[in-house]
Amino acid sequence: MRLAVIGAGAVGRSVVELAGEHGHEVVAVADSSTAVVADGGSDAVGVDPDAVVARKAERGIVGDDDPEDALAADYDVLVEATPTTLGDAEPGFSHVTRALERDRHAVLANKGPVAERYGDLRAAVADSDGAIRFEATVGGAIPAVSTVEDIEPGHVTAVRGVLNGTANFILTRMAAEGLDYDHVLAEAQDLGVAEADPSFDVDGTDAALKCVILANVLSFGAADDPTEAREFTLDDADVAGIRDVPGSALRLAAEDGQTVRLIGEATGETVRVAPRLVPENGTLAVSGTQNIVQIETSHAGRLNISGRGAGGPETASAVLGDVGRLE
Amino acid sequence: MSDRRDGTPEAALDEADEDPGTAPDGGHAAATPSTHTVRLELVDEPGQLLAALHPIADNGGNLLSIYHERGNKTPRGRIPVEVDFEATPERFEGIVDALRSEGVNVMQAGTERYAEEVTLLLFGHLIDTDLSDTLSRIEACESASVADVSLAAPQGTEEVSSARLRLEARAGETDAALAAVRDLAAEKELRVVEPLTGVEA
Secondary structure, eight states: OEEEEEOOSHHHHHHHHHTGGGTOEEEEEEOSSOEEEOOOSTTOOOOOHHHHHHHHHHHSOSOSBOHHHHHTSOOSEEEEOSOOOOTTOTTHHHHHHHHHHTTOEEEEOOHHHHHHOHHHHHHHHHTSSOOEEOGGGSSTTSOHHHHHHHHOGGGEEEEEEEOOHHHHHHHHHHHHHTOOHHHHHHHHHHHTSSOSSOHHHHTSHHHHHHHHHHHHHHHHHHOSSGGGSOOOOGGGEEEOOSTTOOHHHHHHHHHTTEEEEEEEEEOSSOEEEEEEEEETTSTTOOOTTEEEEEEEESSSOEEEEEEEOOOHHHHHHHHHHHHHHHO | OOOOOOOOHHHHHHTTTOOTTOOTTSSSOOSSOEEEEEEEEEOSSTTHHHHHHHHHHHTTOEEEEEEEOTTOOOTTSOEEEEEEEEEOHHHHHHHHHHHHHTTOEEEEEEOTTTOEEEEEEEEESTTTTOHHHHHHHHHHSTTEEEEEEEEEOTTOTTSOEEEEEEEEEOTTOHHHHHHHHHHHHHHHTOEEEEEOTTOOO
8 A cells, every 4th residue: 555644743654664564655744844755657766765864863853845746645554643633633633535526545643533533434434435544543553443343243241441652650649659749750851751741641631532433433333324323522422531640549449459440431322531539450450551441342341452542653563563454 | 136036928039139248338138137227306396206107117128126215305406216127138228217307307227237338538627617517517417427537636626637537438328428517518618538439449
């Protein structure tokens, strides 16, 4: 497959680097202000991944072309890896719909369009010969969406889990070391586990977006007529974060053999993210930046998949897995 | 609780095809009647006690004892009554439903084995918002009673403190109990960390 990678952050760069290993060719890469597009031609070769990554690292640009050129390039799959935006989910949403209008596929690592405008996306897919996939938007390397699809959304009653590594790291450290939130947050920021502004992670927004996406998959997947399916957005989620969880609460939990984890839950009807009490040695009490997705099924019991929920190569693996499913 | 097992023959027959091994919550494993205690609150009017006992007898409960605390009224002026009876699990559910549908105020129903236990955390300004009021209001909720409380206030009583509460809820009413705690916490600007109920890890 020929890929146009839009977005040159950690995920976009990893997709560029790993595409060759998966048998794909990158024909265009764009960041927010520049692009590089491979020369067309019958025996066209893609862009040089190492050169793109090096240029981005050294000069902060990916090439001398305009981002528009990358969107117009001759690709099979557009990889949308720009930062997640809420509300109208732009510019990611338009990048995807422009690919669909050209009957090309799109693979998203950007949560915005699938969380905030799922209905619009489905409508655009219905009018296109192209398809969308978005495994990378939920749980990084964990195959959450495709597992739900394999079981079939109508046979999945709920999906829950730990879907934010930053919040999980903080809760794990607080419980293990008896430290308070502020101390552990500073530590996480030094380690690069938390961002300078950690709100998106510690307030539960990121986990909520992932659950909203899963709720959309369940709702649209189970509906007889997808145009009648209930659409979820972040506004439909009941969200509480971990910012004010005191160390004393974690100590009380530990005395009782339990601990606190930021748990997200999605059904076809509800989305909820909140710190919850879980058994200290239970399946859901994953440590550090690990994530876990637990899928509750009607006929197949409960499935647990844990792994790395973030990171460039991890998330890129999910993107490239999606590309493979589109072949 | 007594451990008498003189169930009626009908009761034994009813349960002949019950599989005692399939009771993950311990709620429906018994093939013999067991003793239950129900705490009722009665309005102080003639005939109320009799009216409350009828649904028990009529639904297959074997009355064992009645403890009628006439001298000890609740803040609302009602009279607390504790009734012990034997019944099979199915009949027990029916009895409690019948009591409620007769308008009898059932404050607490169940034996250890029937109660669902749920542990949760509360944090925030627990002391400033009157912890004992918080607890007694949870107690007053029909679905649950507070079995155990642990408090941690490492920075003194004026700062944020945490409490771990163990609640005993009537079978099937854990969600209602949690909802009541959630409402109370919202009113007092406290935060609740709920357990993942219905999920064995």
